[in-house]
Amino acid sequence: MLTVLAVVVNHFHFKNKKTNMSKYTEDDLREELKTKEYEYGFFTDIESETFPIGLNEDIVLAISKKKEEPEWMTQWRLDAFKVWKEMTEPDWANVNYEKPDFQAIAYYSAPVAIDPNKTLDDVDPDLLAMYKKLGISVDEQKKMNNVAMDIVVDSVSVATTFKKTLSEKGIIFMSISEAIKEHPELVKKYMGTIVPTTDNYYAALNSAVFSDGSFCYIPKGVKCPMELSTYFRINQGGTGQFERTLLIADEGSYVSYLEGCTAPSRDENQLHAAVVELIAMDDAEIKYSTVQNWYPGNAEGKGGVYNFVTKRGLCEKNAKISWTQVETGSAVTWKYPSCILKGDNAVGEFYSIAVTNNYQQADTGTKMIHLGKNTKSTIISKGISAGKSQNSYRGLVQIGSRATNARNFSQCDSLLMGNECGAHTFPYIEAKNKTAKVEHEATTSKIGEDQIFYCNQRGIDTEKAIALIVNGFSKDVLNKLPMEFAVEAQKLLEISLEGSVG
Amino acid sequence: MLKINNLHASVEDKGILKGINLEVKPGEVHAIMGPNGSGKSTLASVIAGKEEYEVTEGNILLEGEDIEELGAEERAHKGVFLSFQYPVEIPGVSVTNFMKTAINETRKAKGLEDMPAKDMLKMIREKSELLEIDRKFLSRSLNEGFSGGEKKRNEIFQMAMLEPKLAILDETDSGLDIDALRIVSNGVNKLKSKDNAVIVITHYQRLLDYIVPDFVHVLLDGKIVKSGGAELAHELEAKGYDWIKEEVSAEH
Ligand SMILES: Nc1ncnc2c1ncn2[C@@H]1O[C@H](COP(=O)(O)OP(=O)(O)OP(=O)(O)O)[C@@H](O)[C@H]1O
Ligand SMILES: [Mg+2]
Numbered sequence: 001m002l003t004v005l006a007v008v009v010n011h012f013h014f015k016n017k018k019t020n021m022s023k024y025t026e027d028d029l030r031e032e033l034k035t036k037e038y039e040y041g042f043f044t045d046i047e048s049e050t051f052p053i054g055l056n057e058d059i060v061l062a063i064s065k066k067k068e069e070p071e072w073m074t075q076w077r078l079d080a081f082k083v084w085k086e087m088t089e090p091d092w093a094n095v096n097y098e099k100p101d102f103q104a105i106a107y108y109s110a111p112v113a114i115d116p117n118k119t120l121d122d123v124d125p126d127l128l129a130m131y132k133k134l135g136i137s138v139d140e141q142k143k144m145n146n147v148a149m150d151i152v153v154d155s156v157s158v159a160t161t162f163k164k165t166l167s168e169k170g171i172i173f174m175s176i177s178e179a180i181k182e183h184p185e186l187v188k189k190y191m192g193t194i195v196p197t198t199d200n201y202y203a204a205l206n207s208a209v210f211s212d213g214s215f216c217y218i219p220k221g222v223k224c225p226m227e228l229s230t231y232f233r234i235n236q237g238g239t240g241q242f243e244r245t246l247l248i249a250d251e252g253s254y255v256s257y258l259e260g261c262t263a264p265s266r267d268e269n270q271l272h273a274a275v276v277e278l279i280a281m282d283d284a285e286i287k288y289s290t291v292q293n294w295y296p297g298n299a300e301g302k303g304g305v306y307n308f309v310t311k312r313g314l315c316e317k318n319a320k321i322s323w324t325q326v327e328t329g330s331a332v333t334w335k336y337p338s339c340i341l342k343g344d345n346a347v348g349e350f351y352s353i354a355v356t357n358n359y360q361q362a363d364t365g366t367k368m369i370h371l372g373k374n375t376k377s378t379i380i381s382k383g384i385s386a387g388k389s390q391n392s393y394r395g396l397v398q399i400g401s402r403a404t405n406a407r408n409f410s411q412c413d414s415l416l417m418g419n420e421c422g423a424h425t426f427p428y429i430e431a432k433n434k435t436a437k438v439e440h441e442a443t444t445s446k447i448g449e450d451q452i453f454y455c456n457q458r459g460i461d462t463e464k465a466i467a468l469i470v471n472g473f474s475k476d477v478l479n480k481l482p483m484e485f486a487v488e489a490q491k492l493l494e495i496s497l498e499g500s501v502g
Numbered sequence: 503m504l505k506i507n508n509l510h511a512s513v514e515d516k517g518i519l520k521g522i523n524l525e526v527k528p529g530e531v532h533a534i535m536g537p538n539g540s541g542k543s544t545l546a547s548v549i550a551g552k553e554e555y556e557v558t559e560g561n562i563l564l565e566g567e568d569i570e571e572l573g574a575e576e577r578a579h580k581g582v583f584l585s586f587q588y589p590v591e592i593p594g595v596s597v598t599n600f601m602k603t604a605i606n607e608t609r610k611a612k613g614l615e616d617m618p619a620k621d622m623l624k625m626i627r628e629k630s631e632l633l634e635i636d637r638k639f640l641s642r643s644l645n646e647g648f649s650g651g652e653k654k655r656n657e658i659f660q661m662a663m664l665e666p667k668l669a670i671l672d673e674t675d676s677g678l679d680i681d682a683l684r685i686v687s688n689g690v691n692k693l694k695s696k697d698n699a700v701i702v703i704t705h706y707q708r709l710l711d712y713i714v715p716d717f718v719h720v721l722l723d724g725k726i727v728k729s730g731g732a733e734l735a736h737e738l739e740a741k742g743y744d745w746i747k748e749e750v751s752a753e754h
Contacts, residue, residue, distance in 0.1 A: 205703075213745065451591075453553075456574035456578065457550050459604050459607045459611065459664070461607065468599075468600070468603055470594055473593065474594070475594035
């Protein structure tokens with residue numbers, strides 16, 4: 001199986017620029033008015049092969065063999081599989097779904113091969129309409145629907161150029177499969193240290209059968225000069241199912257990592273169980289941004305992806321990890337990107353927008369585990385619910401006994417559209433140190449008819465009005481995203497709420 | 503420009519407008535006055551196309567076309583603008599972004615491309631100067647935390663940006679301080695031309711000293727019961743509404 005890792009680089013000089021209100025200059029104004037444009041490239045290799053369905057030791061072995069993994073990796077998978085077999089699927093989240101039949105899934109299935117006879121006319125017109133809205137080129141549309149096309153070559157060379165720039169700085173950025181072969185010492189040392197195989201049901205499953213994912217190492221003192229991103233474009237048909245990401249920022253280094261699909265990948269897979277592990281060593285900083293728009297199921301609640309993800313980062317002394325996520329897809333989402341603030345003065349941040357529409361269910365939030373002194377965490381969660389969906393924020397702030405002067409600020413805002421959806425907030429606070437300060441704020445609001453009429457009166461139709469209001473509501477989080485991601489996220493918000501009113 | 507014939511409108515089966523007749527020609531300024539609850543804002547909302555109100559009888563013609571079937575945004579695209587009595591807040595959406603969206607959506611409806619950023623910038627600069635609006639104000643969330651007067655001034659800024667054919671100003675003067683009233687009125691006057699028209703809803707003669715109306719109408723219990731020239735407003739200021747109420751009941 002070849003890699004589905006795509007390297008995309010942005011020539012943006014993105015600085016976390018938040019307009020300073022007091023000095024709203026002509027430049028700021030101009031900036032705000034500018035139509036933002038972005039471009040992206042990618043490469044992908046396609047090969048098709050599918051293993052029989054079901055999960056047993058032989059399948060685990062076969063996956064490992066197929067990937068030509070070393071013995072230690074094979075054993076690691078087998079151990080994880082043993083653990084998984086003994087576990088039961090958790091059911092504490094505020095979601096209701098039919099549990100997947102783990103024996104009815106193919107654990108290694110390469111993407112559907114290009115069908116030379118297929119044309120865009122064979123593709124679902126709804127899907128095409130959506131692509132058009134996102135401004136996706138015809139070539140890309142073909143690509144996303146396994147229609148033969150010819151832009152690959154170009155992108156491969158683009159990706160290679162970037163790889164060179166990175167390697168000059170000593171940065172390792174490759175698929176995890178490659179890393180297992182090329183940098184076994186790093187993978188062996190760190191994989192599973194943040195999310196142990198025994199951590200939870202889905203993490204154990206992932207550890208046994210992970211198909212691919214990304215590996216990244218930033219050496220000491222290196223500021224990664226570009227945003228690193230993995231775009232699982234079309235091939236995720238099989239391989240995206242169990243991604244595994246490991247990102248190590250060595251002392252004093254910095255990296256901004258983007259994860260997501262730049263396009264609405266209509267993935268029909270039932271189950272995604274990814275694991276992401278981040279390690280920020282002393283004085284290092286990792287920004288990890290995600291835009292997730294897996295298939296949410298149709299308007300009647302049929303189909304859609306179950307997205308059960310374990311994401312966790314470890315901060316050593318003075319280190320910082322920011323998770324920013326925009327979740328618009330999946331039928332069921334179960335996801336709590338977390339920070340273990342182990343070192344003194346470590347900082348953890350979680351900025352999240354979760355949109356649910358129709359029958360989608362999301363139970364998402366974060367865990368901030370304060371262990372070191374003077375550790376700080378910020379949580380900003382924006383939940384938007386429409387249709388008959390259920391949107392829950394679940395957050396844990398834990399202050400250890402040694403964590404003197406730990407601080408947390410949490411803000412959870414919910415925006416409701418219509419009367420049939422639900423928003424829920426479950427904040428858990430466990431403080432074992434009296435000097436800790438934990439603040440929690442929560443608001444719930446509803447899009448009012450008066451707001452919509454006001455927009456209508458200014459010539460803005462209802463759909464656009466909702467998008468505008470939702471974007472305004474989400475602004476604090478959108479501002480945290482790299483610019484091209486923010487533009488995309490805005491479009492996604494708009495699309496995922498389409499038809500939610502009226 | 504605007505012709506309203508025997509307009510009846512109700513909300514939740516409660517009749518509010520009970521037979522309005524009004525004709526507004528290009529270049530004219532009409533003032534509508536009347537006691538609280540007489541239906542002034544309702545009339546404005548019905549013209550602007552608020553769905554909550556049901557038109558039960560009569561019709562509204564905009565440049566000869568019956569607009570009954572048009573949604574509020576389509577009426578806006580045709581040049582109807584309402585300066586709200588109570589502008590709503592839209593948190594997180596800056597005035598600039600809101601105006602940009604409104605202008606471009608209107609252009610889109612007309613089959614035009616987005617306005618180039620440079621032109622938009624120029625326009626914002628001009629119009630904010632016209633209304634003496636501080637630039638940093640434009641970066642704030644729409645109406646959020648705006649003072650009463652700031653909201654009204656911002657409504658007129660939007661009017662200036664959108665250059666409507668028919669502007670309805672619903673108690674734009676309330677909340678404005680003396681200087682602001684002058685600035686805003688001057689702004690409105692500068693935007694006036696022989697091709698557009700303005701309907702001002704107000705309780706006070708004061709505003710009409712600045713924006714001089716060609717006609718003044720008195721709305722009472724859902725009907726226009728008296729119309730006259732600018733002098734009618736002075737009379738109302740001096741005498742209140744009782745004499746008109748008496749006149750009306752004497753007729754019945
Ligand atoms: N949505 C509604 N539901 C119920 N009653 C309404 C509604 N809108 C207006 N009304 C009623 O219709 C009448 C006219 O209201 P309107 O706001 O048009 O008065 P107005 O002339 O603008 O008054 P003011 O001078 O106080 O602004 C009032 O009695 C008001 O309570
Ligand atoms: Mg009123």
